[in-house]
Amino acid sequence: MKKLYILLLILTTQLTFAQIRFQNIPENAIYPESIAVETITANIAYQGYDETQAYFGQGEYEIYLDNVDGVLDKPIIVLDGFDPGDSRDIPGLYASLSFDGQNMADILRDEGFDIVILNAPLYNTGGKDIDGGGDYIQRNAMVLIAMIQQLNADKVGDNELVVLGPSMGGLIARYALSYMEDNSLDSETRLYISFDAPHRGANIPISLQYLINYFADQVGDATAQQVVDQLLNSPAAKEMLVDHLLGHLLAGSTYEQDPTKVLPLGAPGFRNEFQAELDVLGFPTNVRNVTMINGSGIGTTTGSPGITIVDTNLEIDAVTDVDVALKFTPAASQTNTVTDVTVNFFGFPINTYQTTAQSPNNTAGVDSAPGGTGSISDALGDGGGNQVLIDFINALQQDLYSFIPTMSSLAIDNPDWFATPDLNDSPFVNFYIPNENEPHVTVTAASAQFALDEIRDGVLSVGENQFSNQFILAQNPVQKSINIVIPSNTSTQNLTATVFSITGQRLMQKTWTNPSQELTWNHNLSNGIYLLKLDNGFSTQTIKMIVE
Known part of the structure; x- marks a missing residue:
C-alpha cells in the first residue's frame, strides 16, 4: 500500500489552499493606488449553527475617495465574496471590477462617487480563529452593518449608500440590509446590486467533491485536508452548496458514500437551515433591489447532463498508474456513477472508489444548468506545476460547470434548474442577464453599463x-x-x-x-x-x- 500513499500524495499535495480560485481577476486589470487598510468590528455578535457561543465578526476596509472633491459624500460599498484563506486582497477586489481596459470603480470615482472595499480577512476573536472568506454569511453581514453605520456617521451630506455584492457578498448584503429593516436600524441605503449571488444555492460538482475528499482522507495529508476543512467544509460552503458531500457519507465513515443517499443533499445542519432563514428575511423593502448575473437567460446549458468530465489514465511511474473517471450528475430521474477511481500497481488494481448520483424527477443535475460558470482547472490552480495534475487537467473533456445557476442568481424558487426564468417570479426590479453563460462574477462592458446606469440614476432621483x-x-x-x-x-x-x-x-x-x-x-x-x-x-x- 506504500505505492498507493505515494500516489495519492502526488495527486493531492498540489491542491494547496491558496491555489483554489472561484473568482478570477481579469487580465490587464486596473489596480488602485494604495491607501491604508482599516479594521472594523461588528457590534452585533453571531452564534453559528455548530458554535457554543456568539462571536463578533471583523472585517478590513479601504476607502478610495472620489477624484472630484476628495470628500466622502457618495459611498459605494463593494463586498468580498467566497474567499477562504483570504487569497484575494483589497486591491484584488478593486481590480476585479475591471473590463475592456477600464475599471468600473475608476469610472465612478471620476464621477464623484467614493468606493469602499470591505474584505473578509483571517482573524481571531474571543479566542477563536476565523477565516472570514469562508465564515458564516450571517456573521459577515453583522460586519457590513457596522460598516454601513460607520459610513453613515462619517459621510458628508445626506446621499444614501449603494451596496454592490458580488457572489457570496450578494448574500451578505441582502442579509444585512434585511436584518437592519427588521430591527429598525436605518441603513440609509438606496440601491442594492446583487452580482451573480447564490440566492437559491451554489454548486460544485459532487463528483469533484468526492474525489478531493477521498484523496485527502486516504492520505491524511495536512495540506489536502486543509482544502476539505477550510474550503468544502467551511461554514459558508455548507450554507450555500445545494449538494454537499457531507450529506451523502455513510454513518461512521469520512469518505464512503451511503448507497441510499444518491439524490442531491445539502450539508446537514447548515444548508436547509440557512435557506429557511434567508427566505424568512426576504429582501429589503426600502431599497431598490437589482441584479446582474453571469448565467444565460435563454437556457444555454453548461455541457449536458451526465457528460464525462474526465476519463483518463494517469501514469505515476513505471509501475503505478491510476484510472480516474468523473461525470456530471445525470438527466432527470436518472442515476449514474459520478466518481470512479482505480489505483493500479504493476497493472493490478489495489484500491477502488466509486460514488453514485441520481437527479430528481423534476430537473436534470445542476452541474450542466445555465449559470455563471466555475472552472475545474481553476479549482486545481492550473496544476500548480505538478505534472500529474497538469496531465489530469489536459485530459479534461469538460472544464466548466454551473457554479451559480441562473435560477439562483435571479432568486427564483423553481426546482427545475433548466426552466426559462419568469422574471415576474424574481424579487428584483431590474436585471442584467446575458445570452451566454459567463465566468462567475465577470464584469463585461454591458453589465458595467447596467450597474453604472443604476448607480447614476439614483443620484438624480430616488x-x-x-x-x-x-x-x-x-x-x-x-x-x-x-x-x-x-x-x-x-x-x-x-x-x-x-x-x-x-x-x-x-x-x-x-x-x-x-x-x-x-x-x-x-x-x-x-x-x-x-x-x-x-x-x-x-x-x-x-x-x-x-x-x-
Whole structure:
C-alpha cells in the first residue's frame, strides 16, 4: 500500500489552499493606488449553527475617495465574496471590477462617487480563529452593518449608500440590509446590486467533491485536508452548496458514500437551515433591489447532463498508474456513477472508489444548468506545476460547470434548474442577464453599463416606488402596441423609451418631443418578457413588460 500513499500524495499535495480560485481577476486589470487598510468590528455578535457561543465578526476596509472633491459624500460599498484563506486582497477586489481596459470603480470615482472595499480577512476573536472568506454569511453581514453605520456617521451630506455584492457578498448584503429593516436600524441605503449571488444555492460538482475528499482522507495529508476543512467544509460552503458531500457519507465513515443517499443533499445542519432563514428575511423593502448575473437567460446549458468530465489514465511511474473517471450528475430521474477511481500497481488494481448520483424527477443535475460558470482547472490552480495534475487537467473533456445557476442568481424558487426564468417570479426590479453563460462574477462592458446606469440614476432621483405614478404602461401584458400614459401633473419636454430583452440587448428606441399624455408605439416584438426604460432627462423608470 506504500505505492498507493505515494500516489495519492502526488495527486493531492498540489491542491494547496491558496491555489483554489472561484473568482478570477481579469487580465490587464486596473489596480488602485494604495491607501491604508482599516479594521472594523461588528457590534452585533453571531452564534453559528455548530458554535457554543456568539462571536463578533471583523472585517478590513479601504476607502478610495472620489477624484472630484476628495470628500466622502457618495459611498459605494463593494463586498468580498467566497474567499477562504483570504487569497484575494483589497486591491484584488478593486481590480476585479475591471473590463475592456477600464475599471468600473475608476469610472465612478471620476464621477464623484467614493468606493469602499470591505474584505473578509483571517482573524481571531474571543479566542477563536476565523477565516472570514469562508465564515458564516450571517456573521459577515453583522460586519457590513457596522460598516454601513460607520459610513453613515462619517459621510458628508445626506446621499444614501449603494451596496454592490458580488457572489457570496450578494448574500451578505441582502442579509444585512434585511436584518437592519427588521430591527429598525436605518441603513440609509438606496440601491442594492446583487452580482451573480447564490440566492437559491451554489454548486460544485459532487463528483469533484468526492474525489478531493477521498484523496485527502486516504492520505491524511495536512495540506489536502486543509482544502476539505477550510474550503468544502467551511461554514459558508455548507450554507450555500445545494449538494454537499457531507450529506451523502455513510454513518461512521469520512469518505464512503451511503448507497441510499444518491439524490442531491445539502450539508446537514447548515444548508436547509440557512435557506429557511434567508427566505424568512426576504429582501429589503426600502431599497431598490437589482441584479446582474453571469448565467444565460435563454437556457444555454453548461455541457449536458451526465457528460464525462474526465476519463483518463494517469501514469505515476513505471509501475503505478491510476484510472480516474468523473461525470456530471445525470438527466432527470436518472442515476449514474459520478466518481470512479482505480489505483493500479504493476497493472493490478489495489484500491477502488466509486460514488453514485441520481437527479430528481423534476430537473436534470445542476452541474450542466445555465449559470455563471466555475472552472475545474481553476479549482486545481492550473496544476500548480505538478505534472500529474497538469496531465489530469489536459485530459479534461469538460472544464466548466454551473457554479451559480441562473435560477439562483435571479432568486427564483423553481426546482427545475433548466426552466426559462419568469422574471415576474424574481424579487428584483431590474436585471442584467446575458445570452451566454459567463465566468462567475465577470464584469463585461454591458453589465458595467447596467450597474453604472443604476448607480447614476439614483443620484438624480430616488427609488422606483416614487416613480410608480410618473409613467404608466396602460396595458400590460402588451398586445399590438405599447401604450404609455404620462400623468397630467408630470412635465415632460422629451421622453425616450427603450425596450431591452431580459438579457440586456437594446431592441427598440424612440424619442418624443413635447409628447401628449398618451403615446402609442407599434412594435413587432415576439411573445415574452421585456424591460421598458423611460427617460425624461431628469429621471428614469424601468417597467417589466410582457408581450402576448
